[in-house]
Amino acid sequence: MTEPLLSIRDLTKTFGGVHAVDGVSLDVRPRETVALIGPNGAGKTTFYNMISGRMMPTSGSIHYDGDEITGLPPHRISRLGISRSFQITNIFQELSVRQNVEVALTAYHGKALAMLRLASRDREIIDEAYGLLERLGLEALAEQRAGVLSYGDKRLLEIAIVLATRPHLVLLDEPTAGMTPEETRHVTHLIRRLADSGDYTFLVTEHDMSVVFGLADRILVMHRGQRLAEGTPEEIRNDPEVKRAYLGEEEEEAAS
Known part of the structure; x- marks a missing residue:
């Protein structure tokens, strides 16, 4: 079996004696x-927050690609190959999409952000930016101001x-x-396409169960800071404990 890309063991975070995360373990394999x-x-x-370095675990360990990254700062974790999106869009509203x-490309390539004004002269940056926008179906919006995009396009x-x-x-x-x-x-279709390309491994949080069951190879269910269940979408869908703690609640909300 392929070695895990991400291996988390007994991860715990307490706030004033309250366990926000309590001894959770997870392996995520490449692709x-x-x-x-x-x-x-x-x-x-x-x-x-603990995986991405924005919060220090109280105890437990996080290994990425065989190396321990527990407690490393976000910029070092990003450099190792882990990137995170947020619940709230995190873009420069006044800049164009391109x-x-x-x-992001200028920062990744280690060039001073002050040099962004020269990006239009940097063919490597231009080509890479347009390539990413094309991959996500945004090439037609490249020169549009980001602040006026639809929420989905943001x-x-x-x-x-x-x-x-x-x-x-x-x-x-x-x-x-x-x-x-x-x-x-x-x-959802885009993320599935990116996953199927074999270029990326994804760890996704999501409330929409149709999205979860449409994307996930495996699902980890957390409840009150602890691991409640882990398995394939079909196993999770039919797990009585998960139904009681979570899926039943989702169905009731959808019906109300």
């Missing part, structure tokens, strides 16, 4: 898409910015939150 689900307050965001991607732009750092592991935090059904279908 796999793993979904992390659970009700609000389950500890998903805290879990993500310029947003060029900012989320796609954020994914393009994440991919500009050339990650091997992509953490997507609620990628379809706030989208229309059509936008959700489009973004």
Whole structure:
């Protein structure tokens, strides 16, 4: 069996004696898409923050590609090949779509951000930016100001910015939150296509169960900071504990 790209053991985070995450372990293998689900307050965001270096674990370990990264700062973790999107779009509203991607590429290539004004003269940056925009279906919007994009296109732009750092592991935090059904279908199809390319490994948090079951190879369910269940989409769909703690709640909300 392939060695895990990401290996998490007994990860714990306490706040004033309260366990936000309590001894959770997870392996994510190369080119796999793993979904992390659970009700609000389950500890998903805290879990993500520890993986991406934005929060120091109280105990436990995180290994990436065989090396321990527990407690490393975000910029070092990003350099190793882990990039994260956020629930709220994180883009430069006044820059063009192309310029947003060029900012990320300029930083990735170690060039001073002050040199961004010269990006239009840098053929390598230009070509790479347009290539990423084409891959996400945004090439026609390259010169559009990012602030006037539809919400769905802003989320796609954020994914393009994440991919500009050339990650091997992509953490997507609620990628379809706030989208229309059509936008959700489009973004789900895009993520599936990126996953099928074999270029990326994904760890995704998502509340929309149709998105989760459409994307995930495996699912980790968290409840009250702990690991409740882990398995294939079919195993999770039929797990009685998951139904009681989470999926039943989702179905009731959908029916109300």
